[in-house]
Amino acid sequence: MFIASFPAGPWQTNCYLVAPGDQGPCVVIDPGVGALGPVHDLVAEHGLEPRGVLLTHGHIDHLYSAVDVCAAYDVGCWIHPGDRARLTDPYEIAGAREVVEQELGHARDFSGREPAVVHEVADREPITLAGLAFEPLHAPGHTPGSTLYRIAPQEPETRSLVFTGDVVFAGSIGRVDLPGGDAATMRETLRTVVLELADDTVLLPGHGGQTTMSRERASNPYLSAQGLTSF
Template structure:
């Protein structure tokens, strides 16, 4: 299994490239601001062929490059319906006036890719030779999801901004809810086995077991 992750130029948002191995089809998860150069390098070095972009939620630091990545390779984008409006209007989800500068850049425009598909709760996504399970995990945003990759040697969780090493995603932006986040942690994440490797939207990788034992937001629920 090939999992390559790197931080975007803004907010340190982790973009992941996932494939069964070099020379195979792949998916791209959360292409944020300024990822094109590193992304192209990973795809070229590993001879990978993207077939889809998967979005854990609709915040701009995770979706900024979704349109150019999808259009350049003629691939679909997958997002939960609860966050789909953010593809064309990222300002509302950030609590900003429509058209306000973002990342210090003026006059930005956004649009959906030509092909946008839904990530539904408990859905199974068999794509690029990978098998992923989708779980709706609202709290950070209304349409946040986590994606579990069933691999031969270990299970991997792409957690977006639901769970970080030692913390969780903020819940104070429009569409966020601490009550919903607590329920997502309790019902979606806590039942997962300790050995599951967590690839978060920001920061280093961790495991469910480590977070269960040390993350204050999970410890108070156990």
């Protein structure tokens, strides 16, 4: 399996390109602010062919370039229905428009600008795309539609991969004080979705470096018994 990533825009949001082999069909995950150019570069460098865009949730730093990437490669995007409205109204976070204007010199009007093809994700309903099988795990709390995308092991000796968006990071979790966030819902997600992941699962977050479930279970303060009741 091939995975490339880069931090996009002022929020340094990880955009991932995932392919079953070293070249050929791939999936783009969370193309954020200014992501189209780097996506083009990686596609050209590695001989990739985007077949779709997966969005872990509807915050602007994860979806800003989804329309551009979908149009450039004539592909659809996948998002949970709980966050679909944010595709055309992503500036709900205070100051987000101003940050984008400072970064790009302008702030796109998203009104009526969904990608041409939008697929709504259902919890644990498999998505087969670019030769890869993704299992969406609905994980609300950061936003109502936050979703993890799990790829099962491709070979007996490999491990599951989970793209976590802003649900869980190395040593932390996503904020619950932004629009759509809810602490009680996040606690339930951590208990029933995140902590149910196998210890050898590799976690690929929306910000920062990758980690493993065993590491987070042992050291992430928000996943401890005390942590699950303290925010």
